[in-house]
Amino acid sequence: MLWGVAGLPPEAQEDQMTIITRGGKDKPIRLGLMLLLLSAGCFAQERDLSQLSIEDLMNVKVTSVSKREQKLGDSAAAIYVISQEDIRHSGMTSIPELLRMVPGLNVAQIDGNLWAVSSRGFNSQFASDLLVLIDGRTVYTPLYSGVYWDVQDLMLEDVDRIEVIRGPGAAVWGANAVNGVINIITKAAQDTQGGLLSTTASTGEQRSAAVRYGGSLGAGRYFRVFGKFLKRDGLAYADGSPSADGWDAARGGFRSDLQISGSDSLTAQGDFYHGNEGQHVTVYALDPMVYSANDGVQVEGGNLLGRWKHVASARSDFSLQAYFDNTQREEYLLSARVSTFDLEFQHHRLLGQRQEMQWGLNYRRVEDVLRGSPTVIFARTQDGTNLFGGFVQDEIGLLSHRLRLILGSKFEHNDCTGFDIQPSARALFVLTSKHRLWAAVSRAVSTPSQAERDSDVTVSSFLTPPGIATLVNFMGNPRLFSEQLLAYEGGYRWEATSRISLDLAGFYDFYHDMDAVVPGSPVMIPVPPHIVIPLDSTNQSHAHTYGGEAAFNLDVTRFWRVSVTNSHLRVSQYSPWSTPAGLGSESPEQQWSLRSNLHLPHHLEADVAGYSVGRLSEQQIPSYTRLDAGLSRSLGERLALSVGGQNLLQGQHPEFRSVLGVTPTEVRRNVFLKATWRF
Amino acid sequence: MWTETRTELPPGGMTRNVFFPGLLMVVLAAMSLFPANAMGQSPSATEYQVKAAFLYNFAKFVEWPPGSFPNASAPLQICVWGRDPFGQELQDVTHEKIVNGHPLEVNHVVDLPQARSCHVLFIPFSEKAQMKMILEGLRGASVLTVGDTRDFAARGGMINFVLDDDRVKFEVNRRAAEEAGLKISSKLLGVARLVIG
Secondary structure, three states: OHHHHHHOOHHHHHHHHHHHHHHOOOOHHHHHHHHHHOOHHHOOOOOOHHHOOHHHHOOOEEOOOOOHHHHHHOOOOEEEEEEHHHHHHHOOOOHHHHHHHOOOEEEEEEEOOEEEEEEOOOOOOOOOOEEEEEOOEEOOOOOOOOOOHHHOOOOHHHEEEEEEEEOOOHHHHOOOOOOEEEEEEEOOHHHOOEEEEEEEEEOOOEEEEEEEEEEEOOOOEEEEEEEEEEEEOOOEOOOOOEOOOOEEEEEEEEEEEEEOOOOEEEEEEEEEEEEEEEEEEEEEOOOOOEEEEEEEEEEEEEEEEEEEEEEEEOOEEEEEEEEEEEEEEEOOOOEEEEEEEEEEEEEEEEEOOOEEEEEEEEEEEEEEEEEOOOOEEEOOOEEEEEEEEEEEEEEEEEOOOOEEEEEEEEEEEEOOOEEEEEEEEEEEEEOOOOEEEEEEEEEEEEOOOHHHHHEEEEEEEEEEOOOEEEEEEEEOOOOOOOEEEEEEEEEEEEEEEOOEEEEEEEEEEEEEEEEEEEEOOOEEEOOOOEEEEEEEEEEEEEEEEEEEEEEEEEEEEOOEEEEEEEEEEEEEEOOOOOOOOOOOOOOOOEEEEEEEEEEEOOOEEEEEEEEEEOOEOOOOEOOEEEEEEEEEEEEOOOEEEEEEEEOOOOOEEOOOOOOOOEOOOEEEOEEEEEEEEEO | OEEEEOOOOOOOOOOOOOHHHHHHHHHHHHHHHOOOOOOOOOOEEOHHHHHHHHHHHHHHHEEOOOOOOOOOOOOEEEEEEOOOOOOOHHHHHHOOOEEOOEEEEEEEEOOHHHHHOOOEEEEOHHHHHHHHHHHHHOOOOOOEEEEOOOOOOOOOOOEEEEEEOOEEEEEEEHHHHHHOOOEEOHHHHHHOOEEEO
16 A cells, blocks of 8 residues: 555645555554655655745755765864764764764763763773863863763754864864864854754653744844753663662853954854752762762853954954853762863964965963862862963865875973973875875873872772771872873775765874873871772873774665764773773773664654664673664644654663762663754 | 762662653654644755755856857856765756756866856865865956855855755855956845845
8 A cells, every 4th residue: 555655646645645644543653663664765755946936945944964975075084073964863862972973982871960981992981082172162171181971961953063083183172182072063143043942751861841042133143042951860770770860950051143244253152051960979988988878969050152253365364262161060079160261363374375274372271179078189179270272284285186284283381291292294185086095193192180180089998907997099190291192093085976985094092101000008097097008190001002983874865874883992001000090991892883864755754773882891891782763753844743762672781880989870771752843 | 969878779660651652652643643734844855956956046146247158058157166065966957957048057177277167166065175265266257156165255255055944045245246247136135144245
């Protein structure tokens, strides 16, 4: 019967479909399956757009916004772009979850509000080699140089794209862009006009509502405001019992883009959030020696950013950006208030016919106030540091632009480790319009975080015979210097047709002077009598890693796209000592992902994604396969509904363990409903 | 902050929401029962199908200076610089179309001498590194430059596509067009989202 429908003219198909669906309304699930099974070949309408008037053309909704391939092809780095289409199809509801689709990244959930994310190895709760920017604002915390992913949220519908660069980006972005840069870019206010209300409800995980309104203040002057509320239940402990890691959060923000003249534009944006989160922690101390409890975490923060762009001529433009960011986090083990002020200037110009030059200067001031606990003690509870930096990069086109050389370096000075130079040399060779090769050599450094320099953390406690309390303490080291990475990378891109593309990248990374934890001699403390075994922090570890990533895209038909990615990683540590983050730093050797997006008749879309993640042997986390599936349908121009399931294969599974006493919980199967209404 | 002290994890299984499967079925049913056209569905197409149709329309609403065509029935060249994001779409839209007596012809160009012989030149987003070099090099030539890079019009491009709420809109830099001797019809200017100059 369905195939019969496929042969009818479009108008008749609509009628026939209505009849079928009405006939089956007592069995809605079976009906959904039938719709799913309709082949893409019977897609209903093919219209000749050239017959439309300009006004009508402006009202045509575009279904596939894919700048990915175009952008990908011309960069001399391993880059992957998550588009707004990818975000919509993924059914994911947070930024760390979205990153699961990126080859070379490892994303693991520790508990309901804690994620470990890293690029090309060394993943941990305190993973510190990844630089994350939201609209040009750095979001890592100076405490451990990593990211609190729970407070990095946005109205996902307003994200334009997320660009992920694996490998060093330090030559432009500076220290801590050691092994990856994630650039989250929101849409300009003119691209988010009108109202949008998005609500989600799901079986286990969350209920959320987000609303945005975008308006105009006259030609070339646009703004949007948004608010988002979410409440998530806890995940589950290993025995299946509900855990204490539920949370709720409220967030509001705005963005305004003003074209103030033909050559000047201003952007102002900001957002503010507040949240309450739960976690279950185990604490090691003297009395009692071990205890565990539910902890309530309060998070709060806000930021304001302004950017001025000026196009001086067709060959020269510059931008000036300043932001202020304040974050506060109160938990039992450690509370912190961090304020950041950042100023950045960039100039971009063409030199002659072959060269394109960029340079920039930046200054950052970070101030923080810390409050520790019996378990976590900081030598300084107040700190203020200054960072000065500059970069220069030149892109030279040779052999009539078939060979592009990109040479550049970052120069940085910070208060604790002094001066660092982080150069890189890249080359892109356009063999033919279909084949491209690139290669790069870069040096990057990772400056020690405040925790690595200043903290004293009790990580374990036990009784030494004949009954003397013994603590194992990680000891920060203020004399630590920067870790260094020398990275060799290369890649190949093949765009067989506009529908088939392949992107391969490989790397060989040498890490020198990594921060290592070395056991020291036990010390007897008389009052109260106990022994402390110090774990000293020193630059004594070296490692090398190698591996590669592949991403393959295939548009099987115009209505069916399939993407496959694969990541490989091998790590060898030269020294016997592990890194401090590395009490538990580990990434899987193998990861796969497969995503399929099918446009069906009647404005239905079916999405299926599978992710396979290799085991973590030190943490004893078995490999797992995650299956997500979703079905969405637009009902007219304004309303869209979707239903989907995540982690469909297993009731629950663990993904990662925490270093600092946070009880890990397990990710559960989840079915969600989502409605989006535009007004 | 510190709520309760306990040493054991709570017993008991997961709480299950029995209400949910019912709700799920209702929504699935609603999704299939609503006729797609019931709520004034707007037509949809891929981004570059729409942009291709716009290029055809631009050819209709722009007047080239005398001497831009060797003769009255010479082809009107629509060119794409570098990587072609249109695939087959541009060929399809322009197939057997004639504008003011000029049949439309699609060409691919990679250097300035070739580009100078075009009437419409589309510079895709992927070529943004060369954008300024191209715009600079075409100064004085009567070529309608069209792009889809954010600053394209501000940097001297003539028409720039922008996406707005999943729809393709465009901005016009009238001054740049006039300097090249091109006359953009008021109809086109009237529907542009932004007119510079």
